[in-house]
Amino acid sequence: MNAQLLAKTAYAGAAVPTRTGRGTEYEIFAQITRRLNAALKRPDEDFSALAGALHDNRTLWTTLAADVAEATNGLPQALRARIYYLSEFTRHHTRRVLAREATADVLVEINMAVMRGLRGEGDGA
Numbered sequence: 001m002n003a004q005l006l007a008k009t010a011y012a013g014a015a016v017p018t019r020t021g022r023g024t025e026y027e028i029f030a031q032i033t034r035r036l037n038a039a040l041k042r043p044d045e046d047f048s049a050l051a052g053a054l055h056d057n058r059t060l061w062t063t064l065a066a067d068v069a070e071a072t073n074g075l076p077q078a079l080r081a082r083i084y085y086l087s088e089f090t091r092h093h094t095r096r097v098l099a100r101e102a103t104a105d106v107l108v109e110i111n112m113a114v115m116r117g118l119r120g121e122g123d124g125a
Contacts (some may be wrong), residue, residue, distance in 0.1 A: 029086040031055050033111040036104055051098060057107060058094045061087040088112055 036057060039050035065087035067073060068080040075083075089112065095103040 009110055015068075016115050022118050026115055028060060029111050029115050029118070032060055033108055033115070036108050036111070040108065050104065054097060054104065054107075057111070058091055061090040 006031060035053035039046065039053045042049075045052045059124070065084050068075060068083045069076070073080060090107060093102060093107060094104075
């Protein structure tokens with residue numbers, strides 16, 4: 001290996017753009033929402049994929065709820081309350097989807113609204 005190739009590979013990771021906190025949150029929502037959408041297209045064929053995506057979505061919302069419950073959270077109180085409510089709704093609705101009493105469509109809609117908010121296209125929640 002020559003020196004130029006070694007230098008190129010050593011700094012290849014530096015070309016990855018730095019993400020903001022909002023950008024990271026957006027990407028997590030996007031990944032989970034893509035998985036939910038894919039699983040929604042074939043819920044009976046691959047229920048385990050849907051269950052996995054639902055689990056990850058519920059974990060995300062549980063983490064958000066814990067974060068907004070902290071006194072040191074800097075978000076406005078009204079937004080914190082809405083995020084906490086959405087977490088509770090997500091937990092309850094996920095249970096219904098897993099019991100095959102409901103579809104995950106509304107969970108995707110909620111995530112998409114939050115993603116729009118993270119991009120500054122509305123209040124997001």
